[in-house]
Amino acid sequence: MSKLPTLKRVLSAVVFALALASAAQAQATRTFVSGTGNDADPCNRTAPCRTWAGAILKTAVNGEINALDAGGFGGLNITKSLTVDGNAAHSSTLTSSGNGFIINIAAGVANDPHRSVRLRNLSINGTGVVGTVGTRIGLDGIRFLRGTSLFVENVVINDMSLDGVEVAGPAGEANAMHVVLDGVQIRNCNGSGVKMSHANASGQIVAVLNNVRVHACAVGAEGTNRTRTGVRNSGFTHNTTGLRLSGSDNIMNVDDAFVSYATTGVQSSAGNTIRVSDTVITQNATGLNPNSGTITSLSGNSVNGNSADGSFTGAAVPKT
């Protein structure tokens, strides 16, 4: 009899301690999701959550969400610096009729000075579910609206009705937005594999695409306003247009790329410059279309076997 109240006291103390612990872990630096998790859980290693959206609430600014196993973990609206890492699970995000990941980190948040997001080891899939099976209902795979830097590494994006990765700099912020895509595969999108633009007159998108493969999209990679893009060791095939600049104030440097099976391989426009080295442009209807803009050869290119090869603007710049 005397033991029972003691037990009750102990239990209530345990419950209290757990409550405190869960309050303390409300913003853990590392959280976990699992195909068998539950968003009501604290997202720790032993009690993982079920979705990215559930886990982000319990992840500290600049923290990291890890996937413990394979599963579909839903879309995510990212409003603070963060790493999402699918680990070996290569976790899937089925976007349904929304966007896969939105990055929208406001400026001026006191404890988020870097505004930096890392997305790693993910499969983002916009394919239709019941009622729309076989169609592309996902919007963008990744949508970068506000922030300072975005790193996308070892990610596959498939079946988007809009773009694989869209970077749309805000009119209200004159910042440079840094984008690094490394080891990214984008296929089957109705819009562009990678589409970049900054709406602010003093803003700029500063991007690097390394080992990026875009297939079967309307455009492989494009800059539409205020962009600087480096493309290296990448492939763009089966797109209507391979690489394209339009709008104003864009420069693209292309080195060691392969562009094939496009209506137009590489296309510039008035006021915009594309520089190309060590690149193969073949089996396109038109290889090069400066389109009143500039496409400069930095030497080492093979433009051959297109219905119309087209030509570079001016003489090739020799290597040094």
Add this chain to the structure above:
Amino acid sequence: MNCLRALKTFFALLALTLALASAAQAQATRTFISGTGDDAFPCSRTAPCRTFAGAFLKTAINGEINVLDAGSFGTLNITKSITVDGNAAHAGVLTSTNTGFVVNIAGGNADDPHRSARLRNLSINGAGTSGGVGTRVGIDGVRFFSGLSLFIENVVINDMSQDGVEVNGSFADANAMNLVLDNVQIRNCNRGLSALHNHFSGQVVAKLNNVRIHACAEGILGNGRTRINVRDSLVTHCATGLRQSGGDNVMNIDDVFVSYATTALESDADSTMRVSDTVITQNATGLSANGGTITSLSGNSVSGNSVNGAFTGAAVPKT
């Protein structure tokens, strides 16, 4: 009362068994850690440990620590030859205000003649925790003080207040320190790789293959007594891309892409860079032979920088 005595005996036996087990497995060649492990365990496949530091004690010289699942396994001070492999789990190391891995294998141990460490499949993260949230509180991702060779393969290092990888050769050790980075991603730090040997007769001999360094103040720095080869790599969004300083440095750069730097390549006095098949574009200054030498071995595109700069002397033709 009987019950109590039996329980006591049981625990005494259990303790003895555990002690024996831990003594027997005290130095296994392969140990395991897991997010659900416990450092009181023997670090075996069925009873894994919880941290790198816990498993290190139970791993034989030149043995291997394997990670069974995703988790955060703490920092590690490496004082003997070893392999740390995150395996498929791509194991996380949250450094907090420390350095992720310190490699400090002193010479003179007859049982450890090779003094060699291997770090594989790891994610090393210096992001601030409670009180420092949103800032970079980790110091170095990996710090190589003493030892003969360090291999870093398939590793991601992020958010360091100092360097991704720092080689800081000991004053006390006149050896060559061999460093190999292969498939390494370093971002958001002060220096991606900083290499220096403090001993007058020492040297850091490094090879970087498929290394991508972004958003650091300096991408790659040879800071005295270094030989560094960089191949098939990227350095972008850094204030300075690749730099040599402090004298007695040679860097060979082949098939590298350097963009968005204030200065892409800089070689100070008594240092030589040799560059081939490399693209240097969209920097404020491309080449700055700042009292040193930057030689072209041909095949480079240095174009589209605000100031392209110039190589030292004529390009050496390919043969």
